[in-house]
Amino acid sequence: MKAGIITLGCRVNHYESEAVSEELEKLGLEIASPDGDCGVYIVNTCAVTAEAVRKSGQMVRRAAKGKDVFVGVMGCASQLDPETFAGIEGVSFVCGSRNKLEMVSAVGKWLADREYKSVSVSEPDGEIEKMSIDRFDRTRAYVKIQDGCENRCSYCVISKVRGRVVRRDEEDILNEIRTLAGGGCREVVLTGIETAAYGKGLAELIRKTAEIDGIDRIRLGSMEPSFLGRGFADGVKDIPQFMHHIHVSVQSGSSSVLARMRRKYNRDQLIRNLTYLREVMPDMNFTSDIIVGFPGETDGEFEDTLSLVKEVSFLHCHIFKYSKRPGTEAAEMKDQVPPAVKEKRFGLLKAAADGEKRKIFLAAIDAGKPVAVLSETTDGKYIYGHSDGFMECMLESGDFEKGKTVFFLPERIEGETLCGKEVKI
Numbered sequence: 001m002k003a004g005i006i007t008l009g010c011r012v013n014h015y016e017s018e019a020v021s022e023e024l025e026k027l028g029l030e031i032a033s034p035d036g037d038c039g040v041y042i043v044n045t046c047a048v049t050a051e052a053v054r055k056s057g058q059m060v061r062r063a064a065k066g067k068d069v070f071v072g073v074m075g076c077a078s079q080l081d082p083e084t085f086a087g088i089e090g091v092s093f094v095c096g097s098r099n100k101l102e103m104v105s106a107v108g109k110w111l112a113d114r115e116y117k118s119v120s121v122s123e124p125d126g127e128i129e130k131m132s133i134d135r136f137d138r139t140r141a142y143v144k145i146q147d148g149c150e151n152r153c154s155y156c157v158i159s160k161v162r163g164r165v166v167r168r169d170e171e172d173i174l175n176e177i178r179t180l181a182g183g184g185c186r187e188v189v190l191t192g193i194e195t196a197a198y199g200k201g202l203a204e205l206i207r208k209t210a211e212i213d214g215i216d217r218i219r220l221g222s223m224e225p226s227f228l229g230r231g232f233a234d235g236v237k238d239i240p241q242f243m244h245h246i247h248v249s250v251q252s253g254s255s256s257v258l259a260r261m262r263r264k265y266n267r268d269q270l271i272r273n274l275t276y277l278r279e280v281m282p283d284m285n286f287t288s289d290i291i292v293g294f295p296g297e298t299d300g301e302f303e304d305t306l307s308l309v310k311e312v313s314f315l316h317c318h319i320f321k322y323s324k325r326p327g328t329e330a331a332e333m334k335d336q337v338p339p340a341v342k343e344k345r346f347g348l349l350k351a352a353a354d355g356e357k358r359k360i361f362l363a364a365i366d367a368g369k370p371v372a373v374l375s376e377t378t379d380g381k382y383i384y385g386h387s388d389g390f391m392e393c394m395l396e397s398g399d400f401e402k403g404k405t406v407f408f409l410p411e412r413i414e415g416e417t418l419c420g421k422e423v424k425i
Helices: 011-026 050-063 076-080 082-086 102-112 158-162 170-182 202-210 230-236 255-261 267-280 299-312 339-367
Strands: 002-007 040-045 070-075 093-095 118-120 140-147 187-192 217-220 245-251 285-292 316-321 371-378 382-387 392-396 405-414 417-423
Touching: 002 011, 011 040, 011 102, 011 140, 011 187, 040 050, 040 076, 040 102, 050 070, 050 076, 050 082, 070 076, 070 102, 076 082, 076 158, 082 093, 093 102, 102 118, 140 170, 170 187, 170 202, 187 202, 202 217, 202 230, 217 245, 230 267, 245 255, 245 267, 255 267, 255 299, 267 299, 285 299, 285 339, 299 339, 316 339, 339 405, 339 417, 371 392, 392 405
Parallel strands: 002 040, 040 070, 070 093, 093 118, 140 187, 187 217, 245 285, 285 316, 392 417
Antiparallel strands: 371 382, 371 405, 382 392, 405 417
16 A cells, blocks of 8 residues: 655654654555555644645645545644644544654554544653654755754744654664664754754764764754854864754844844844854855744834845845734734735845845855765756755766765856856865
């Protein structure tokens, strides 16, 4: 029997779906595309926005149209509202965000009794769910190091559906990475719901990961800016395998907006931390998440964000127009920004972010120096991958070996990709 898993949302969700799929294979199921005919469909839901919840429900209803199929729902949206998902006709099993491996036993029960139907959602507390990934078929693997979030941001429900912060045992993490490296993995991304919440031991974890044979590159999931101080920077600056790219959860460049968001930093601290990271690692690139049109955002506050994008010079910005999230403090705030204003600000910020990305690419071309790229995919003529600083790269080469580091000389820009020809070093 084939099983298809539909995953919405963050890297942690994708990691957890992969772990569930490995366990399903142990039951004898074949993991297949959910777009095809499967006997088992599982939807790993997301609740980060109201739109994510809506889309999660849409995916469940689409899967549940099949006859004599198992439809399972897990994740943040089902943690938030299990009754709604359980009430969808055709759904066999619903679990939450901290007990996803129960989905595997539920599939087993359904295989024995096609009338099986159950809901198992409890408060997202207690120890971290013990799951891991053993197989490896990509150049880059995500490794979950923690779960939960305690930030209580005014626009977000994730702390409610993921529960308090729990950290994974260090040796469990390292053992999983050793297994992945033995299977050919060359780059790992240490990630979590709030990666920085792993705490002061994160730099040491990175150092120990770097000591594992076969691991050439180490990256991090989205990082909270207040964590990226001198202590962290000094702890990782001399680790060759630590890639000089960090995705920073910025959200706004205005201290007053950040205060209304209940973020744990202000503009000055953000700039100070990112500046020091570039002092000790001069080729460091930053990417970011930014919300425009947060309730009460004035023209001046937006200008603070616009100027921050230019001052930091982000490689890429994921820009979101604020939308009300039911059940959050921000949804009830006064002075909601009109849609037309949000649209205009989105356009201005995107233009500025695109301009900064182009500057970074042009600087790489003007430097005239070879750039290292991890080979990820090929179309037979070009190799595609990412540089140390996470620039998307395309290079002419007929010699492709997945996971191999190759070098190319940047020559031109095509869309959002840096292009050139391979050079031998």
